Amino acid sequence: MQLHDVWFVLIAVLWIGYFFLEGFDFGIGVLTKLLARNTAERRVLINTIGPVWDGNEVWLLTAGGATFAAFPDWYATLFSGFYLPLLAILVCLIVRGVAFEYRAKRTEERWQRNWEHAVFWTSLLPAFLWGVAFANIVHGVAIDEHKNYVGGVLDLLSPYALLGGLVTLALFTFHGAVFASLKTVGEIRDRARAAARWLGLATAVAAAGFLAWTQAHQGTGWSLAALLVAVLALAVALAANQLGREGWAFTFSGLTVVAAVAMLFLSLFPDVMPSTLNSSWSLTVENAASSPYTLKLMTVIAAVFTPLVLLYQGWTYWVFRKRIGVQHLPAVHTTDH
Structure with missing residues (x-):
């Protein structure tokens, strides 16, 4: 395996x-409503x-x-071609961070509700x-x-x-509920346990169609294995949630996320951005990679x-592992509006 392959795996x-x-972070945000x-x-x-x-x-950073x-060519094509959706994500992440920090700065109902x-x-x-x-990265876009x-x-x-998009929204919200x-x-x-049941079923329906479509379009034996792991993990997560085994449910909802994303990358390799105009114009781990010296230096830094x-x-995560409830909040936050 060459260094550009290693860095594809690391990314x-x-x-x-x-x-x-x-994923569960976004899911919690959605579940606040x-x-x-x-x-x-x-x-x-x-x-x-x-x-x-x-x-x-x-x-993410x-x-x-x-x-x-x-992979500077991958980065350049991705961030220029997907400029508006990625900018929208960036703005959301900025506003989201501000909302977390500012919501409790004042006690007025309107102030807190707007940040919520x-x-x-x-x-x-x-x-x-x-x-x-x-989905666009994996399926391919118009690259000249x-x-x-x-x-x-x-x-x-x-x-x-x-x-x-519907799959990641449903999966992350399910992960957040667990x-x-x-x-x-x-x-x-x-x-939360009750919500995880119906969210898990919605995720299963959406993901089945999306992952099967991905596998049929450009899947490999390895991506098929990842797909099967994702399906099995989601089933186990739902069963564990039903039995009240939240730790196992979270472990396997997380494994569902891991396997589903891994399947996308396994379907993508050795491309990093396929071209729908001409397959010879696709960006690959070879033609989009930095120099060998750059990759060697990055490998040393990453290892340290x-x-x-x-x-x-x-x-x-270990320090903040305990459960919390309404009774643990300061009095100012327990008012029902």
Whole structure:
């Protein structure tokens, strides 16, 4: 395996880690409207991700930076061609971070409710748009012989891409519901388990069509294996949730995310962005990669710092592992509006 292949795998791992962590993060944001019944319960849900949401986004920054350094042509074509949807995601992430920090700065009902609306929409839109973006990356877009995207924004909204967006939205919300049942106590925990049941079924229906479409279009034996793991993991997650085994349910909902995203990358390789105009114009791990020296230097840096980042983030989750409920909130946050 050459270094450009190694870095394709590493970038895939970074995106998998991002969607595993930010997946339940987005799901919690969506559930602040679907699950919580009052301000106190919305605060409980937000608090379940309060210590970790910004750390989860580090995976996105690292994935983007690694793509820029290891595959500059991929980065250039992707971020120029998908400029508007990626800009929309960036704006949502900025507003979302501000909403988390500013919501509790004042006690007025209108102030808090407006920021809660912001949390909901800036969680829902990226969860959908990431699916649209990756569906287009895997299925292929209009790339010319100069490695430029020559399509329009509407070309990114094909039925396959829209289905991909619905899959990630449903999957992340299901992942978030399972996480909420793992991290909360009382009535909100019971409602999270109930929501996970129907969200899991909705995810199964949407994902079955999308993953089967992907496999039929450009699947390999390895991507088929990942598809089967995703299906089995989702089934086990639903069963564990039904039995009240929240830890196992979260483990397997996470494995569903991991396997589904891995399938997309396995279907994509050795391309990084296929061209629908001419297959010889596709960006691949070879023609889009940086120089061997750059890849060697990146490998050394990654070998040193990646374990440190993983240890620190793992320690953060361990410190904030306890369940929370309305009774754990300060009095100012327990008022029902």
